Amino acid sequence: MIVFDAVSKRYAGGYTALDGVTLRIADGELAILSGHSGAGKSTLLKLLPAIERPTAGTVRINDQDVSALPRRAIPYLRRNLGLVLQESRLLFDRTVFDNVLLPLAITGHPPGDAAIRVAAALDKVGLTGREKEFPAGLSGGEQQRVAIARAIVNRPSILIADEPTAHLDRAYAAEIAALFRSFNNAGVTVLISTHDASLFAEWSPRRITLARGRLLEA
Amino acid sequence: MRNWLYLHWRAFLHASTRLARQPLGTLLSALVMGIALALPAGAYILLDNIASLARGLSGTPEISLFLDAATQSGGDGSTSANANGDASESKNGDDDKLASAIEQRLQAETELASFRFVPRDEALRQLERSGLGDVLGGLAANPLPDAFIITLRSEDPAVYEKLAERMQAWPGVIHVQLDSAWVKRLHALLGLGRMAVLVLATLLGLALVIVTFNTIRLQILTQKMEIEVSRLLGATDPFIRRPFYWFGVLQGILGGLVALGVVWAGVAALVDPVTALAETYGAVFTLSGPDDASALGVVAFAAFLGWLGTEISVQRHLTEPF
Numbered sequence A: 001m002i003v004f005d006a007v008s009k010r011y012a013g014g015y016t017a018l019d020g021v022t023l024r025i026a027d028g029e030l031a032i033l034s035g036h037s038g039a040g041k042s043t044l045l046k047l048l049p050a051i052e053r054p055t056a057g058t059v060r061i062n063d064q065d066v067s068a069l070p071r072r073a074i075p076y077l078r079r080n081l082g083l084v085l086q087e088s089r090l091l092f093d094r095t096v097f098d099n100v101l102l103p104l105a106i107t108g109h110p111p112g113d114a115a116i117r118v119a120a121a122l123d124k125v126g127l128t129g130r131e132k133e134f135p136a137g138l139s140g141g142e143q144q145r146v147a148i149a150r151a152i153v154n155r156p157s158i159l160i161a162d163e164p165t166a167h168l169d170r171a172y173a174a175e176i177a178a179l180f181r182s183f184n185n186a187g188v189t190v191l192i193s194t195h196d197a198s199l200f201a202e203w204s205p206r207r208i209t210l211a212r213g214r215l216l217e218a
Numbered sequence B: 001m002r003n004w005l006y007l008h009w010r011a012f013l014h015a016s017t018r019l020a021r022q023p024l025g026t027l028l029s030a031l032v033m034g035i036a037l038a039l040p041a042g043a044y045i046l047l048d049n050i051a052s053l054a055r056g057l058s059g060t061p062e063i064s065l066f067l068d069a070a071t072q073s074g075g076d077g078s079t080s081a082n083a084n085g086d087a088s089e090s091k092n093g094d095d096d097k098l099a100s101a102i103e104q105r106l107q108a109e110t111e112l113a114s115f116r117f118v119p120r121d122e123a124l125r126q127l128e129r130s131g132l133g134d135v136l137g138g139l140a141a142n143p144l145p146d147a148f149i150i151t152l153r154s155e156d157p158a159v160y161e162k163l164a165e166r167m168q169a170w171p172g173v174i175h176v177q178l179d180s181a182w183v184k185r186l187h188a189l190l191g192l193g194r195m196a197v198l199v200l201a202t203l204l205g206l207a208l209v210i211v212t213f214n215t216i217r218l219q220i221l222t223q224k225m226e227i228e229v230s231r232l233l234g235a236t237d238p239f240i241r242r243p244f245y246w247f248g249v250l251q252g253i254l255g256g257l258v259a260l261g262v263v264w265a266g267v268a269a270l271v272d273p274v275t276a277l278a279e280t281y282g283a284v285f286t287l288s289g290p291d292d293a294s295a296l297g298v299v300a301f302a303a304f305l306g307w308l309g310t311e312i313s314v315q316r317h318l319t320e321p322f
């Protein structure tokens, strides 16, 4: 369960990106976040892994107040979330395998078991056999898949993706959307921001719409 | 604990890979550190050699105790501690009494390593053998006094001086000669040399800390993306920092090894000329390199400098909260 309670975020420059947002997302839900550019979608998503902190209100994940988490505890929060950020943020000097391995390397996962998990994650995103390649040699859609494999390799119960289909042509975007749907089918709570909610329309997901930092629809 | 060791092992591999991937940079840094460290290390080895050379040349510093010739030759007796007023007593008997009285006093001294009695006749014979016999030949009587040659346990000039002062006051002792002047000078010079090495090591150590600081700063900059992504994926501060510590320490160790190589090469190049030089002075001396403990010390010191530079760099550049 994710709970936003009267959350406001005012950036250092004085711009109010979120203004009194109250919102609940149940376990296992597929939620699509939309809104115009600058509406506050990324800001909302960044509050969950405590990349940003709210200036007012509280954000809770499974009854843990992540908006008041001490700095030392933040890494452990992030390990339980699957994150796909707006730019894919792959490491271009590492192979596909090593990119996906990173979350497991961070926790000191035993190498044998880690290799099995990486293979399973790559299988789920359809990149089996591409382990030894470098991200620069992959298409944009494939890079996005690597980023998704990296997000799910820790088997998180919540998956957060910020515009995972941006910069992709429609066919690729639909494939990525279907991928998230499949994780959601497996019981994972999925929260995705997008400019194109129609990609997910066939699964009639929960619609959340922001405009100028305020909730229009939830 | 096992996980912690494993994470350290991963960080170590990570750092070694980074070092190996930029062989030229690694080599240059190791050379800079090595050459800078070789200076104080080499100077230290040199001082060590000079100290042992000095010990070899002088043996142990000695005190010469000369007995009063007047007491021995004159039948006067008034200046003799053991005067018994018997005029018929032989001159030799008088000598023996004084000598044995001094000997008893010497035996009571705890600081002595050894002492040896040199009768005036033997001293004269030694002098004649040394080629000065012609000068002495003109003299009717042997002008030399009986003497004791004393060596001490300690090499501390202060101990020598205190003892010599005390002996000077003994009855029948006409002169105490101390060859501690040069010992003192050597001690002072070695002390000065050691201080210079310390200052040199401190200054160059500081320079190496700065070099490491900057190397790590650049490493942090080139790995900015990796650090950011790792943080987003749940990496803790220690996880982020560990590879940098290993990087700095490994670079320090490489620098220390280069320093040892330079010192060894220097010793190898100098060993023959120095032996030849020593031979012209009639001394047997071989220049020796650092022993195992000193070698280990140099590498450990270099590793410590690497760690310190990294620590400062990491505190400065890796603490901003994400």
Ligand SMILES: Nc1ncnc2c1ncn2[C@@H]1O[C@H](COP(=O)(O)OP(=O)(O)OP(=O)(O)O)[C@@H](O)[C@H]1O
Residues within 6 Å of the ligand: A011, A012, A013, A015, A016, A017, A035, A036, A037, A038, A039, A040, A041, A042, A043, A044
């Ligand atoms: N770090 C920041 N400092 C200051 N202002 C920021 C910062 N991040 C975002 N903003 C501002 O907050 C507002 C909301 O930004 P946000 O990135 O959440 O919008 P968005 O809905 O994700 O937009 P887009 O669809 O373009 O990604 C914008 O006006 C933006 O300029």
Ligand SMILES: [Mg+2]
Residues within 6 Å of the ligand: A041, A042, A043, A086, A162
């Ligand atoms: Mg955004």
